[in-house]
Amino acid sequence: STVTFSSEGSGNWIKVKEGKTLLEALQHKDYIIPAIPVFFVVSRKSTFYLEFKAGNWSLP
Structure with missing residues (x-):
């Protein structure tokens, strides 16, 4: 299992x-x-997980 985060320098998730x-x-x-x-x-069991992975979300 992995945790991902965005790199400020590259803009990519790591x-x-x-x-x-x-x-x-x-x-x-x-x-x-x-x-x-x-x-x-984000829990893989949450309803939000697929949206998060697809990038279909924004900060509140």
Whole structure:
């Protein structure tokens, strides 16, 4: 299982193995912290998951 986050530098989502620590995720070579990192954690069992994966959502 993986956790994904968006890289500010590339604009792409980056997969991080679920067992990684927060420190390891923040040290990813393609992740540049602009100010405050934001992580979206979405359950695969949620009704929102497919929309999230497809990119059919926006920040509130």
